[in-house]
Amino acid sequence: MTNIPLDYETMRLVWWVLLGTLLIGFAIMDGYDLGVGALLPFVGRTDEERRVLINLVGPTWEGNQVWLILGGGAIFAAWPALYAASFSGFYLAMITILLALILRPVGFKFRGKVADPRWREAWDWALFVGGFVPALIAGVAVGNVLLGVPFGLDATLRPHYEGNFFGLLSPFALLAGLVSVSMCVAHGAAVIAARCEGPVAVRARRYGRAAAATTTVLFGLGGLWVAFGMDGYVVTSVQDAAAPSNPLAKTVATQAGAWILNYGRHPWMLIAPALGLFGPLLARHAMGRGASTTAILATSASIVGIVSTAGLSLFPFxxxxxxxxxxxxxxxxxxxxxxxxxxxxxxxxxxxxxxLAYTTWVYRVMSGPVTPDSIGRNPNAY
Structure with a gap:
């Protein structure tokens, strides 16, 4: 142990930051895929327009899933107690997310196999589910973490969960889920507006501006709820940050407004909620002006702010x-x-x-507008 250059406390903090980074990476990289899927039946009015949207995300969505796998792997290896408690407690919710995500590759492959409009429309709505449901359930999960999860540990540190799937769908958790959906929709709309042309881009900007404004309003309501409408948690005993892991070696109490205490201790943390509130407004303004790159950067910043706000509010929980x-x-x-x-x-x-290098290279190769003409020239298009 003495040869390890970083002490145990620092190593734990580094891995907390890395876990947050992986979750933010997933929310940005795969979030726009989810947003495009949720917008598919509304932004694309014809079969040709919907093919444009599908081919916008088709070449890169599988690579974006790497961030989800890395996040799950980090939880499994770095935070085994968290993995055991959360993956067992949220089992049905995670299965729901996985089943919805499975609809994406199936929809991409099968949609174009039959020319019947009813067949293709059915798969379009399946792709909508594959975008909307994972974004919603992921937000619901974060909302439940802020509320507190009904689990306990026995003397051997085995977790036992006493809730159920429908118990996760409380009003605050659903609000958190809607924040996640609107955040992803705004991000997806910004990407569509940047890489597509004509009516598709126009509709994307319209939906994106509405989603961005909705994100700010819902995130603000959620912040007020957290600050004034729910109890948070505080550690009431001394915790040795360098001691071996033992969740039973501390005492914890609930306290009104506990989730905002960190911002009083470290005011620089207010950058995160500021990004969550004002990033979507900047994106809305940029989409209205047709500034596509600025809109993508703004929606990405809002995602960083929203996800970071949850993590910073909870710390050290x-x-x-x-x-x-x-x-x-x-x-x-x-x-x-x-x-x-x-x-x-x-x-x-x-x-x-x-x-990161591979992802950058792929996006550089796949950059440029996606149009009906570009799809027609590509024999591998969906």
Whole structure:
């Protein structure tokens, strides 16, 4: 252990930042895919227009899934207690997300196999489900984490979950889900407006401006709810950030407004909610002016702000427990060993730049407008 260059506390903090980075990467890279899917039946009015939208995301959506796999892998290896508690508690919700995501490759492949308009429209709505449902459920999951999840740990640290799928659909959780949907729709619309032409781009800007404004309003309502309408969690005992992981070695209490305490201690954190509030407004303005690149950067910034706000508000909690607060999981008591985190960090330092380089190259190759003419010249088009 003495040869590890970073101490245990720092290593845990680094992996908390990395987990947040992977989740933000997924929300930005795959978020626009989800947004395009949710917009497909509305922005595309004809079969040709819908083919344009499908071919906009078709070449890159599989690569964007890497961020989801990396996030799940990071939770499994770096935060095993979080993986066990969340993946068992949110099992049906995650299955719902996976089933919806499966509709995307199936829809891409099967839609064009039959020329019947009813066949293609059915797959168009399947692709809509594949975009709307994962965005909604992901937001609902974050909302439930802020509320506290009904799980506990026994003496051997085995988690037991006492909720059900429909119990996840509380008003605040649904509000968080709608924030996620509007965020992804605005991001997808910005990408459509940047890379498509004609009526498709015009409609995308119209829907995107509405989604951006909705994101700001819903995110603001959610912030007020968190600040004044719900209890948060605070650790009431001393936690040794360098001690071996043991979620049972602390005490936790609920407290009104606890989720905003971090912003008082560290005012620089207010950058995150500011991006979440004003990023969509900048995107709305940019889409109205036809400034496509600015709109994409603004929607990306809003995603960074919204996801970061959730993480910074919760810190140091990863998964608070609503039925047994003392068993809540925090950054300091739910991680893998010091050596495991170090070995994983070395692997991440090697492979994450490769993934970023490959992704950059793919997007550069696939850049440029997607039009009916470009689809006609491509024998591999959907």
């Amino acid at each position: 990863l998964l608070p427990s609503s039925i047994a607060p003392d068993t809540s999981l925090t950054v300091w008591d739910a991680s893998s060993s010091h050596l495991t985190l170090f070995v994983m960090l070395v692997a991440t330092v090697i492979f994450l730049p490769l993934i």
